[in-house]
Amino acid sequence: MRFFSEMTRGIIKENPTFRLVLGMCPTLALTTSLENAIGMGVAATFVLIGSNAAISALRNVIPSTIRIPSYIVLIAAFVTTIDLLMQAFTPALAESLGIYIPLIVVNCIILGRAEAFACKNPVLYSVADGLGMGLGFTLSLSVIATIREFLGNGSVTLWGNLAFQNIHNHAIVLVVLPAGGFVTLGLILAFINHVQALAAQKRGEAAPLPLELDCRHCSLCNLGK
Numbered sequence: 001m002r003f004f005s006e007m008t009r010g011i012i013k014e015n016p017t018f019r020l021v022l023g024m025c026p027t028l029a030l031t032t033s034l035e036n037a038i039g040m041g042v043a044a045t046f047v048l049i050g051s052n053a054a055i056s057a058l059r060n061v062i063p064s065t066i067r068i069p070s071y072i073v074l075i076a077a078f079v080t081t082i083d084l085l086m087q088a089f090t091p092a093l094a095e096s097l098g099i100y101i102p103l104i105v106v107n108c109i110i111l112g113r114a115e116a117f118a119c120k121n122p123v124l125y126s127v128a129d130g131l132g133m134g135l136g137f138t139l140s141l142s143v144i145a146t147i148r149e150f151l152g153n154g155s156v157t158l159w160g161n162l163a164f165q166n167i168h169n170h171a172i173v174l175v176v177l178p179a180g181g182f183v184t185l186g187l188i189l190a191f192i193n194h195v196q197a198l199a200a201q202k203r204g205e206a207a208p209l210p211l212e213l214d215c216r217h218c219s220l221c222n223l224g225k
Contacts, residue, residue, distance in 0.1 A: 003128045010132030016109045017140035017185075018192055023109045026100050027141060028181035035157045037145035039093045040100065041138025043082045045131065047104050050078040052118040052130035059119045071114045072105065079104045109137060148184055152176030 016022045023044075030036045054074045055062075062070045083101045086094040094101065104110060113133055118126040149156050152175035154168045174180050197207040 003124060006125050006128035007132035007135075010129060010134075011136040011139065014133075015136040015140055016133055017137060017144075018189065020109075021189075022112060023107055023137060025103065026107070027144065027185065028178065030097060030100055031141055031145040031148055031181060031184075032152070032176045033149050033157050034142060034145045035093065035159055036096055037141035038138065038159065039086070039090070039097055041134065041141050043086065043097070043101055044104055044107065044109065044137050045134025046082045047075060047078045047110055048113060048130035048134040048137075049127055050081075050130075051075045051110060052113060052126040053123050054078075055114045055118040056121060056123045056126035062119075067119065068111075068115075071111060071119075075110055075114070076105045109133060144181070144184055144188065147188075148175045148180060152180065 010016065014020060017027055026040050026044075030040050051071070051074055054077075055071055058070075058074075079102060082104075083094070086097075086101065113129060117129045121129070146156055150167065151172045154165075154171050156164045156167070158164075172180075175184065200207050
């Protein structure tokens with residue numbers, strides 16, 4: 001079924017963080033705790049689903065010459081909605097995430113999916129794409145945050161008071177510092193690439209090349225070329 005195929009692609013094959021290397025600002029800044037990672041992932045998923053659906057529904061109405069400003073307006077509407085909802089129902093989390101919730105408007109994952117997929121496909125498949133990319137983003141943030149919080153604080157906070165405290169007493173402070181985000185992400189990417197290379201070698205194939213779907217190959221960056 002195509003809906004399921006479009007959804008799972010964003011979780012594994014084209015994971016926005018581990019495969020496309022997009023959305024690095026929130027990935028590196030907010031993964032000091034699992035709670036922050038889940039909150040950011042849920043917010044981004046909401047915006048991805050809503051904006052993909054809206055842009056897909058209006059794809060034949062929006063003139064191509066003003067499509068990017070139109071996409072940004074639609075995305076901003078959903079970002080404002082989730083921002084107000086979080087401030088109303090999860091104020092502590094909203095304060096912790098801070099400016100990174102409004103900055104979802106210019107997140108390259110959101111705008112990239114609008115330009116690469118939603119404007120070219122029906123609403124149902126665009127929703128599946130948004131859901132898959134959102135789940136993949138949430139999963140990758142959660143993996144990074146769990147590693148950093150566990151190694152850096154000796155604890156893992158799932159949500160609010162639901163936390164595993166004092167798991168160990170050998171905290172590595174560097175891991176929760178900004179440099180630790182780069183190191184952790186780099187090691188995870190290296191591990192994924194190594195596993196893929198080994199799998200390709202066993203099949204007698206060449207090591208897979210990086211996907212040409214990251215921001216370097218985005219049509220926005222190539223408008224003047």
